[in-house]
Amino acid sequence: MSEALVMGAVAYDPKVVTIWDGFQRWFAEHDFAFDYVLYSNYERLVEAHFHGDVDLAWNSPLAWLQAERIADRAGRRAEAIAMRNTDCDLTSVIVARSDSGIESAADLRGKTVAVGAADSPQGTLIPLGHLAEAGLEPDSDFTVRRFDVLLGKHGDHVGGERDAAKALVRGEVDAACMIDFNHYFFGKEGTLPSGSTRILAQTGEYDHCNFTVLDDAPADSIQRFRELLLSMSYDDPQVRPLLDLEGLKQWEPGRTEKYALLAQAIDRFGTIDEFVARVAESAK
Amino acid sequence: MIVVDLRDLGLDRGGHLLVKRALGRSAAGDAVAVRGSAPGLAVDLKAWCRSQGHEVEADDGGWKVRRSATADGRWRRAEATGDPSAVVDDAPAHWGLAARGATVEAGAPAFDFPLHTRDAIWADEAAALYAQAAAAQWDPATAIPWQTPIDLPDEVEDAIVQILTYLIENETAALVVPARFAAQVHPHFREVMQLLAIQAADEARHIEVFTRRALLRRSRLALSTVGGQASLKTLVDEADFALASFLLSVLGEGSFLNLLRFLHEHAPDPVTQAVMRLTAQDEARHVAFGIAHLTRHVEADPGFLTRLASAVERRHDALAETAGLNEEVFDALVLLAAGAWQPEAIERGWDAVQTLQRAMEDGRRQRLVRIGFAADAAAALSALHTRNFM
Ligand SMILES: [Fe+2]
Numbered sequence: 001m002s003e004a005l006v007m008g009a010v011a012y013d014p015k016v017v018t019i020w021d022g023f024q025r026w027f028a029e030h031d032f033a034f035d036y037v038l039y040s041n042y043e044r045l046v047e048a049h050f051h052g053d054v055d056l057a058w059n060s061p062l063a064w065l066q067a068e069r070i071a072d073r074a075g076r077r078a079e080a081i082a083m084r085n086t087d088c089d090l091t092s093v094i095v096a097r098s099d100s101g102i103e104s105a106a107d108l109r110g111k112t113v114a115v116g117a118a119d120s121p122q123g124t125l126i127p128l129g130h131l132a133e134a135g136l137e138p139d140s141d142f143t144v145r146r147f148d149v150l151l152g153k154h155g156d157h158v159g160g161e162r163d164a165a166k167a168l169v170r171g172e173v174d175a176a177c178m179i180d181f182n183h184y185f186f187g188k189e190g191t192l193p194s195g196s197t198r199i200l201a202q203t204g205e206y207d208h209c210n211f212t213v214l215d216d217a218p219a220d221s222i223q224r225f226r227e228l229l230l231s232m233s234y235d236d237p238q239v240r241p242l243l244d245l246e247g248l249k250q251w252e253p254g255r256t257e258k259y260a261l262l263a264q265a266i267d268r269f270g271t272i273d274e275f276v277a278r279v280a281e282s283a284k
Numbered sequence: 285m286i287v288v289d290l291r292d293l294g295l296d297r298g299g300h301l302l303v304k305r306a307l308g309r310s311a312a313g314d315a316v317a318v319r320g321s322a323p324g325l326a327v328d329l330k331a332w333c334r335s336q337g338h339e340v341e342a343d344d345g346g347w348k349v350r351r352s353a354t355a356d357g358r359w360r361r362a363e364a365t366g367d368p369s370a371v372v373d374d375a376p377a378h379w380g381l382a383a384r385g386a387t388v389e390a391g392a393p394a395f396d397f398p399l400h401t402r403d404a405i406w407a408d409e410a411a412a413l414y415a416q417a418a419a420a421q422w423d424p425a426t427a428i429p430w431q432t433p434i435d436l437p438d439e440v441e442d443a444i445v446q447i448l449t450y451l452i453e454n455e456t457a458a459l460v461v462p463a464r465f466a467a468q469v470h471p472h473f474r475e476v477m478q479l480l481a482i483q484a485a486d487e488a489r490h491i492e493v494f495t496r497r498a499l500l501r502r503s504r505l506a507l508s509t510v511g512g513q514a515s516l517k518t519l520v521d522e523a524d525f526a527l528a529s530f531l532l533s534v535l536g537e538g539s540f541l542n543l544l545r546f547l548h549e550h551a552p553d554p555v556t557q558a559v560m561r562l563t564a565q566d567e568a569r570h571v572a573f574g575i576a577h578l579t580r581h582v583e584a585d586p587g588f589l590t591r592l593a594s595a596v597e598r599r600h601d602a603l604a605e606t607a608g609l610n611e612e613v614f615d616a617l618v619l620l621a622a623g624a625w626q627p628e629a630i631e632r633g634w635d636a637v638q639t640l641q642r643a644m645e646d647g648r649r650q651r652l653v654r655i656g657f658a659a660d661a662a663a664a665l666s667a668l669h670t671r672n673f674m
């Protein structure tokens with residue numbers, strides 16, 4: 001038990017237990033001792049990671065930036081070793097009702113824009129950053145209405161974006177922000193009735209979650225973990241239901257260049273500065 | 285290259301079906317050209333492709349979608365659940381609830397259906413018996429002349445209500461037993477599962493019509509004895525399908541067939557008469573299935589006869605200290621056949637019930653012989669059958 005590689009993740013949904021229990025079994029059958037610890041929020045996970053409580057972390061993009069910046073300040077090094085194929089090259093969109101007369105992002109001046117949870121990269125930070133870049137400062141040039149479902153989970157729970165979309169349909173707000181897949185998905189499930197909305201703006205591309213390791217991680221086991229992870233095949237009936245639950249077809253090598261948009265947004269809004277400073281102090 | 289023109293159809297209104305169809309006709313790695321003018325198509329197409337693992341790139345005012353190699357993964361190791369028109373010897377747990385002749389994805393959960401072998405449950409007659417049962421379903425509301433006035437002497441009416449009270453608890457056992465086993469049969473053997481289900485439905489109807497007839501002229505039902513329920517409990521408690529089916533259908537329902545025909549013959553009113561005729565018709569099917577699959581079972585494994593015999597002996601021993609048939613029921617049968625209180629009439633009734641019991645005995649012996657018992661063994665076993673009839 002003691003030599004198992006321990007991963008930390010956030011319990012944003014009960015299915016998380018099914019997923020990691022399943023992966024644990026799969027790793028065990030491949031002679032690899034793997035265990036996991038669940039945290040209720042990403043800040044707790046990032047902090048625990050720097051305290052050495054876990055060997056690697058399944059991080060949201062915001063948690064990745066928190067880890068990267070804390071590492072920088074504390075003279076440590078963070079690395080993204082793997083990610084889901086479905087987490088690459090995402091975009092978010094800003095949507096208005098088609099009958100609202102709002103034709104472009106510029107028309108949002110003086111209006112109300114619904115976003116997801118305050119710490120959601122896709123539902124809030126990146127789209128608000130996009131509007132700010134376009135010259136519309138949130139909370140001064142337009143009103144921001146936040147749908148804070150499960151704060152600390154960095155928007156992993158779809159509820160905030162869905163509530164924002166529903167508020168748009170009900171006419172309570174003038175626009176709503178959501179990840180591109182949710183635009184498709186909300187259309188499919190009927191939350192956004194077909195033809196009732198129009199896309200005002202689409203953000204640039206960004207990446208989502210990754211497996212993060214710090215410089216003191218056990219290199220051999222991390223190496224083996226990564227090899228096994230990348231070898232998981234959607235053809236394998238044992239692992240396929242877990243990949244379906246976790247929403248991917250294939251694990252890919254990690255990359256970090258596409259966190260730039262989020263980095264830009266949080267620099268502008270100062271979203272994680274205080275947290276980074278505090279944890280960096282204790283991580284030195 | 286296949287070209288799909290969605291025109292103004294978006295992915296929010298089913299456009300993905302056309303893209304999927306085109307991808308399905310192309311080899312993995314091959315590109316499909318997608319065109320379309322729906323607002324939001326660029327966003328939705330990219331998001332949908334990402335979730336499916338397909339690659340997408342903008343191309344000449346439209347998009348080029350490359351089919352993912354994982355697209356076929358789900359069905360690569362899929363398995364056929366046999367032939368729709370033939371059953372296998374042993375149905376695997378992971379075929380689960382899938383239809384016979386379907387294709388199941390590998391990795392499906394294993395279901396616990398204890399009755400999964402052909403030898404344990406199958407009878408070639410199951411499909412025909414099920415079809416017959418489905419065709420012979422009758423509507424209690426219209427099949428029975430409930431409106432016919434009934435005016436029987438009090439004692440005759442009481443006798444009828446006592447007999448019906450007894451019948452209802454027996455029918456309840458006859459519902460509970462197949463209902464429980466229906467849920468244990470591997471759905472691969474769907475004709476057996478269906479037959480057990482419709483058998484349970486038959487019994488539900490029997491309980492209904494017996495109850496309704498009993499309450500036509502009375503506000504309460506009659507007596508239920510320890511001996512009667514103890515006898516039925518040994519049936520309900522029998523955990524083995526073949527043994528339960530043997531005790532219930534071949535011996536119990538077989539005897540009931542004689543009883544229902546007797547009641548039909550001696551019914552003092554048209555409602556009771558119709559009720560007995562219709563229920564007997566259903567019982568004949570229940571008996572036929574029990575005989576069919578047990579005959580098959582014995583053919584496959586002659587040693588099985590020993591187990592059947594010892595089940596009867598065990599049940600006899602378990603019931604040795606109980607009273608057997610409710611005396612009230614026995615007397616009610618005599619009175620019904622007598623039709624009057626004159627000593628000659630009672631004697632006639634008594635004789636009729638003796639004849640009924642001999643008919644039951646003969647019937648049981650014949651059915652035991654049908655299954656494969658030698659004549660003397662059949663006679664000995666029949667004599668050990670519960671005095672409660674069922
Ligand atoms: Fe019945």
Ligand SMILES: [Fe+2]
Pocket residue numbers: 458487537566567570
């Ligand atoms: Fe029956």
